[in-house]
Amino acid sequence: MYCRNCGNVIDDNAVICPKCGVATGVSMQQQRTNTLAIVGFAMSFIVALVGLICSIMARRQIKESGEKGMGLATAGLIISIVEIVLYVFLVMVMMIVVAIALGHE
Numbered sequence: 752m753y754c755r756n757c758g759n760v761i762d763d764n765a766v767i768c769p770k771c772g773v774a775t776g777v778s779m780q781q782q783r784t785n786t787l788a789i790v791g792f793a794m795s796f797i798v799a800l801v802g803l804i805c806s807i808m809a810r811r812q813i814k815e816s817g818e819k820g821m822g823l824a825t826a827g828l829i830i831s832i833v834e835i836v837l838y839v840f841l842v843m844v845m846m847i848v849v850a851i852a853l854g855h856e
């Protein structure tokens with residue numbers, strides 16, 4: 752669609768024109784949830800790294816398009832980061848345990 756204020760072509764879901772910042776008149780009820788936010792949230796439970804990347808991309812898209820799903824994308828981002836931190840911690844603990852075990856041989 753076209754912006755009523757500046758005439759630039761903007762995303763059909765945009766609530767606010769990214770070019771001039773004027774409201775487009777699209778109601779929040781008509782907003783779609785960003786697909787990447789849903790994918791990122793779901794993937795954060797399965798493959799943390801994929802969830803992290805999708806969530807970061809979703810947040811960037813939502814900021815530009817004004818779509819729904821910012822909360823979902825933020826949740827996916829946090830869950831992914833927590834998982835990665837826990838995984839790194841677990842690997843470090845395992846390495847220390849193995850190092851101690853080998854040291855006693």
Ligand SMILES: [Zn+2]
Nearest residue numbers: 754757768771
């Ligand atoms: Zn505009």
